[in-house]
Amino acid sequence: MHELSMAQGIINAVLETADENNATEVNEVTIEIGRLAMVNPEQLEFILGVLVENTLVEDAKIIIEEIPVEIDCEDCGFHGNAIIDDKDHYAPMVKCPECDSFKIEILNGKDIIVKNIVIEKPEGE
Ligand SMILES: [Zn+2]
Known part of the structure; x- marks a missing residue:
C-alpha cells in the first residue's frame, strides 16, 4: 500500500x-x-x-x-493555484483556472x- x-x-x-x-x-x-x-x-x-x-x-x-497545487500556465501565463478534478483520487486532472488549459507546469x-x-x-x- x-x-x-x-x-x-x-x-x-x-x-x-x-x-x-x-x-x-x-x-x-x-x-x-x-x-x-x-x-x-x-x-x-x-x-x-x-x-x-x-x-x-x-x-x-x-x-x-x-x-x-501551484502552477504556471504556458498558454495564458497564469500563476497560482490550479483547479483539480480529483473525482478519481489517484489520477487527478490539473488545469488552468483562467483558460482551462492543460499545458501547465506544476510547481508545487x-x-x-x-x-x-x-x-x-x-x-x-
Ligand atoms: Zn491559462
Whole structure:
C-alpha cells in the first residue's frame, strides 16, 4: 500500500529528528500533503496512528494539512493555484483556472513534507 510506505517514511524522519534533539517525547507533528501526492489523508492518518504505537510519537497530536497545487500556465501565463478534478483520487486532472488549459507546469503540490514537530526535552537542558 502506497500510504503505508509514506507513513513509515514520515515516522522515521520524525523519530530521527527527535533522536538528534534528545527528545523524551514528541508532542506534535505537522504534515503537509500536496493535493497531487496521491495520498488519501484519512488513510495516512489511520496508518500513522498504528505505526506510532510504542514510539516517542505515540501521544503526539498529528496535524495533516492539505496544500493546494501551484502552477504556471504556458498558454495564458497564469500563476497560482490550479483547479483539480480529483473525482478519481489517484489520477487527478490539473488545469488552468483562467483558460482551462492543460499545458501547465506544476510547481508545487506533489510532495509530502514533515513541516513541524514539537518535542519535549529532558529537564535541565
Ligand atoms: Zn491559462
